[in-house]
Amino acid sequence: MTPGTLLQQITDYANRANPYPLYAELRKTPVARQDDGSYLVGGYYEISSLLHDPRISSDQRNLVARDGGEVEEEAGLPPSMIRTDPPEHDRLRRMAMRPFGPPHAPRRVHEMGGELHRIVSGLIDGFQGKDHVDIVDDFSYPFPVTVICRLLGVPREDESRFHVWADAMVGAADPTPSADLEERQRAGMRARTELGRYLAGLAEEHRRSPGDDLLSALATDHGPDGQMSMAELASASVLLLIAGHETTVNLITNGMLTLLRYPEHLERLVKEPEVVVPMVEELLRYEPPVHLALPRVALADIEVKGTVIPRGSTVWLGLASANRDPRRFDDPDRFDPDRKENQHLSFLGGIHNCFGSPLARLEAQIALTELARRLANPRLVEDPPPYRPNPLLRGPRHLAVAFDGVQG
Template sequence: MAVDNLLERITDYANRPDPYPLYAELREAGVARQQDGSYLVGTYHDIAALLHDPRISADPRNRPGASQGMAEEGPKPPFLRLDDPEHQRLRGLAMRPFGPPHSPGRIDGMRGEIARITEELIEALKDHQQIDIVDDLAYPLPVTVICRLLGVPREDESLFRTWSDAIVASADVRAEEDAGPPEQTGPKARAEMGGYLVDLAEQRRGHPTDDMLSAFVNEPDPAKRLTDEELAATAVLLLIAGHETTVNLITNGVLTLLRHPDQLDRLRREPGLLPSAVEELLRYEPPVHMRERVPLATIEVAGTTIPRGTTLVLALAAGNRDPKRFRDPERFDPTRQDNQHLGFGSGIHLCYGAPLARIEAQIALGALIPRLGTARLLQDPPPYRRNAMLRGPRHLPIEL
C-alpha cells in the first residue's frame, strides 16, 4: 500500500484502537513524504536524533503558512513549543517551584497525598460491580493533584475541562473537523484559561500560599519573574499537561494489564516490578504518539532530503516499537531492562512533568492491581478519544 497517505490513515478515527500495523508500515519506509507535503518519521534512532538536533524547531511560528503577524503580534507559545534560548529560560523559571535544584522535595513529598487521594477514589468504588477507569480514577486523580500543585480550586474543574478539551483538540496533528475551526476554538480557550489563571495568581500576590501560582507571582528576584503573558502560557501548559497525558498513561496501563493477565498476576505477586512496568507501559502504549517539528534548514534523514520549513511529524509510538532498537518490541514485558523509550520524548523538550506522572501511575496502578484479580473488560476495544496525538480511551468500563 502507498505510504504517502500514512498520516491520513493513522489519524483516521477508525484506526485509533490499533494504529500499530500502520506504524510498522512507516518504519519499513523509514521516512514517508505525505500528500500534503509533510514528512513522517517512524524509526527510533532517526526520531531520537531529530529530537536532539538544534536545526529542528518546535516553534509553530516556523511552520509553513505561518503568517508574519502570527510571529510578531500573536501570543507567545508556551515553552514546550519554543526553541532555545527562550525555551531554556522559561522552562528554568517554571521549574523553580516544581523541582530540582530550587524545589527538590516538592514532587517526591507529594507521594503520601497522592496515595491518599488514590485510596479515597478507590474506596468510593468498593461496592460497585462496574466502574469506568477513566471517570472514576484516571481522570480525577491527576486533576486533583495538579490543582493542588498549582493552587486551582477543584470546584472550577468544569471550567478548565471545557477549555482543556478545546485546546487539546486544536493541538492535534490533524484537528477535529467537527470541533469548530481550530484557529478559533483553541486560541479562544487558551486566552480564557490563561486569563483565569493569571487572575487567580494575582489574588496571591503579596499573600503567598504553598502552591506554584503563588510562587510565580511572589518570586523576589525581578529577573526571575514571569510576565503576565508568560505566566498565562506557562500555567495553561502545566494545568493541561499535568493531567491529560497521565489520564492516558493510567488508563492504557489498566487496559494493557487486563489484556495480559499473566503479567497482571506477576505484578500482583511481585509489586517491586511496578516501576519498570510503568516504563514498559510508556514504551508499549505511550500517552503521546506524535510530535510536530519544523526544520530550520534543509536536512537529510535516512537518505531523504527534507526541505527547510517543511512540517515534520515524529511518530514516537512507532519508534517505541522499532525492532532495530528494542528486542521483541511487540511484547509487553514489565521486566524489560534496556528501555530508553520515547514515552516522554527526548532532548531539550523531555517532558517537564515526567517525575510526577511516573509517581501517579505507580501509585494508581499499585492500588488497583490487587483489586483486578477477577476484573474483566466490558468493551474491547474501548471507545477512544478523538485525538490521535494524545491517544487513549475516552472510557474504560470494567466489571470487578
Template sequence: MSEAGIFGQILDPASRANPYPLYAELRKTPVARQADGTYVVSTYDEIVALLHDPRVSSDPRNHPELADKPLEEGPPGIPFEFIRHDPPVHDRLRELAMRPFGPPCTPGRIEGMRPWLTEITNGLIDNLVGKNRVDIVEGFAYLLPVTAICKVLGVPRTDEPRFHVWADALIVTIDPTTGTFEQRTCRRQQVLAEMGEYLNGLAEADARQPGDDLISGLVTDTGPHAPMSRGDLLSTCGLLLVAGHETTVNLITNGMLTLLRHPDVLDRLRREPGLITRLVEELLRYEPPVQMLTNRATLADIDIAGTTIPAGSPLALMLAAGSRDPKRFADPDRFAPDRTDNQHLGFGGGIHICFGAPLARVEARVALPALAQRLVNPRLVTDPPPYRPNPVLRGPRHLPVEIDAIVPTAVAGRQPMSPVLHSPT
C-alpha cells in the same frame, strides 16, 4: 500501500484501537513525505536525532503555513507556551517554570506528594465500593490527575469543571485532522486567553498572599532570570493545567487496560509491588499516551536516513512507532515489564522532553498498584474499548470493567488476592 496512505490510516479514528501494525508498515520508509509537504519520521534513531537537532523548530511562526503571516501571540497578550518557543527563550522560561515544580531545583516536591496521592487514590477506589461494573476512566483515571494538578498549581478543585471545557478545546488543537495548522494555532491562543483571565485572578491572589503552590512560586521567584512575565506565567500555568492531567489520564487507563490483557503481569504486580517502576517505563514504551509530535518544522535542510528534508518543512515525529522499532528494542511488540534497556520515547526527548514527566511517573506508580491490589477479579467488559478520536493523545474514552468486590484499604497489600481471569476478546 503508499506511505501517504499509511499515515492517513493512522490519523483515521478507525485505527485508534490498534495503530501498531500501521506503524510497522510506516517504518519500512523511515522518512516519508506526505502530499501536503509534511515529512513523517517513524524510526527510533532518526526521531532521536531530530529531537536533539537545533535545526528543528517548535515555534509555530516557523511553520510554513505561518511563515509569511503575522501572528499575534495573544489575544490578549498571552504568549506562546514555553514548549512552543526555541532557545534561548525556551531555555529561560523552562528554567523558571522548573524551579518551583520539581527536580533538579526542587527535588523533593513531587516525590513528597506520594503519601497524599496514595490517600487520594484510595479515596477514589473507596467510592467504587458496592459497584460490580466501573468505568476506570470516569471513576478513577480522570479524577486522580486532575486533583493532583490542581494541588500543584493551587487551583481550587471546585473550579475543575471550568477548565475541563478548556482542556477539551485545547486537545482538539493538537489533532492534525481538525482544520489547518493556522486555524489550530489561532484557536489555541484564543482558548489560552480565556484561561489566562481566570488564572490571572489566582496569580493576583498569590502575589498578595503566597502559598506553597507552583503559581505562588512563579509569582514570588527572585532567582536568576526572574521574574517570569505575567503573560508567560499565565501561558505556562495554562499548559500545565491541561497537559498535567490529560496525558496522565491516558497513561493510567492504557496501563490498566494492558494489565487486564496480561493477567499474569497483573497478578505479579500484586505480589511484587517493586515491579511498578520498570512496569511504568514499559507502559510508556508499549502504550504511550502521546503517540506523535506534529508541531515541528525544519529551519534548514536536514539529511537523514538517505532523505533530504528541505528547510521550512513540517515534521511529524512518530514517537510510538519509534518506541517499537525492532532495530532498537528486542521483541518490541511484547509487553515486557522486566525490560532494562528501555530508553523509550514516551516523554519525547531533547530540550522539549515532557516537563510533567516526574509527576506523571509518580501518579502512575501510585495508581496502578492500588488498582491491582484492591479490585477483586477485574475483567474487561469490551476489548477493545471505545477510544477517543485524537491520534496524538491516544487512550480509551471509557474503560468499563466488571469486578467482584473492592478490598478495604487496611487489607490491601497484606494478603494474597484471588487470581485474575482472562479478559474476554
C-alpha cells in the same frame, strides 16, 4: 499503501484502536514524505537524532499556519515553552523548573506521595457497592486533574471548570482534516484565553498572599533570569495544567487496559508491588500516551537516512513507532516489564524532554498498584474500548471494567 498516505491513515479514527501495523509500515521508510508536503519520521534513531538537532524548530511562529488557523499569540498569551526554541525556551524552562524540581526544589514531587495515595484511595473507595466503573470518568480523569490543581493551588471548587477548557484545547490540537477544523481551532483559542485569564487572576491573588503551591512560587520567584511576566506565568500554568493532566489520563488508562489484557502481569503486580517501576516504563514504551509529537519545522535542509527534508518543511515525529522499532528493542511488540535498558521516547528527549515526567511516573505507579490491589477479579467489559478522537494523545475515551468487589 504508499508512504505518502501513512499520516492520513495513522490519524484516521478507524485505525485508532490498533495503529501499530501502520507504524511497522512506516519504519520500512523511516522518513516518508506525505502527500501534503510534510515529512513523517518513524525510526527510533532518526527521531532521537532530530530531537537533539537545533535545525528542527518547535517554535510555531516558524510554522505555516494550517488551513488559515490563528497563531497562539493571537489568543492573548505568548507561546508556551514547548512551542519555543532557545534561547527563549531555555529561559522559560529554567524559570518554570525552579519551584518544581531539581536542583532548587528537589523534593517537591517526592513529598506529594502521601497526598497522591490519599486521592487514589478516596476515588477507589467510591467504587464500593458497584460491580463496574468507567476507569476514565471515575478514576484516571479525576485523579490527575485533582493532583495538578492542588499542585498549582487551584481551589477545589474550580476543578470541574477545567474539563470543558481541556477538551476544547485538545480538540484544537487534533490535526485530522474535518469540516469543523476551523471551529475546533477557534474553540481551542477561546479556551486557552479563558483558562489563561483565570490562572493569571489566581496567580495575582497568590502573589499578594503566597502559599506553598506552584502558582505562588512562580508568581513570587526572583531567580537569575528575573521574574516571569504575568502573561508568561499564565502561559506556563496553562501548559502545566493541560500537559500535566491530559497525558497522565492516557498513561493510567492505557496502563490499566494493558494489564487487563495481560492478567498474569496484573496478578504479578499484586504479589510484587515493587515491579510497578519497570512496569510503568514498559507501559510508557508499549502503549505511550502521546503517539505523535507536536509538529516541528526544518530550519535548513536536513538529510535523514538518505532522505532530504527541505528547509521549511513540517516534520512529524512518530514516538509510538520509535518505541517499537526492532532496531532498538528486542521483540518490540511484546509487553515485557522485565525489559532492560528501556530508553523509550515517550517523554521526548533533548531540550524538550518532559520536565513533568517524574510526577506522571509517580501518579501512574500509585494508581496502577492500588487498582490492582483493591479491585477483586477486574475484567474488561469491552475490548477494544472506544478511543478519544485525537490521534496525538491516544487513549480510551471510556474503559468499562467489571469487578467482584473492592478490597480494603
